């Protein structure tokens with residue numbers, strides 16, 4: 201059972217695509233976390249990916265990296281994020297997916313983290329620097345807490361690896377759309393549709409596209425061959441500029457009226 205997967209499937213069952221915005225916890229101060237999350241869930245997002253700032257964010261492009269630096273400068277830690285989320289967890293109507301590198305979780309203590317994260321409304325976890333082969337370190341504690349461990353499938357994975365990652369992924373499959381790091385892009389490779397079809401052929405868990413998606417057009421384009429999208433850098437920038445109209449436009453592009 202995965203609450204995260206169920207939430208995504210309930211969105212796709214009504215014909216919409218799942219839209220998952222990524223935010224950097226602590227960017228602009230931790231006091232922004234609650235109003236930002238509550239406003240995003242009001243817009244009808246399927247889930248919210250909450251990034252924990254980290255000193256060595258290897259997968260992150262400049263936008264997310266700078267947001268992480270600002271959040272760290274504000275004194276943001278994994279523990280403070282979990283505490284802040286817990287303080288309004290009873291107001292959450294969508295699942296949260298935490299994005300954190302492995303070290304902060306190990307420092308927190310895996311068991312303790314899983315238990316606290318559950319109370320904070322966290323239902324999924326992305327650990328970009330943890331290879332599948334090492335997931336036993338965290339998996340049992342997470343499953344006990346009902347937290348899905350989401351795997352990233354890259355464009356360069358071999359077919360065998362793609363199949364293993366896809367089958368291991370819980371909640372959804374995070375299909376990375378570009379080679380490299382996070383950040384808004386203007387164009388994507390042509391053979392992506394085939395790549396997504398192959399990933400989906402291994403599983404009935406929904407496949408979502410992420411990395412580089414930054415315009416309503418991208419959202420509708422990707423939505424034609426997957427179950428939804430994750431948008432990070434564009435959301436982070438729009439929040440800095442307090443441009444909620446841009447965020448609403450992106451979310452609207454995932455709705456049935458736009459995707460048909």
Ligand SMILES: O=P(O)(O)OC[C@@H](O)[C@@H](O)c1c[nH]c2ccccc12
Pocket residue numbers: 222249251259260264299326328352381382383384410411412413430431432433434
């Ligand atoms: O910023 P983009 O290109 O829209 O991509 C999403 C991404 O930022 C978010 O999902 C994310 C931020 N940091 C990550 C690290 C690994 C995987 C994913 C992420």
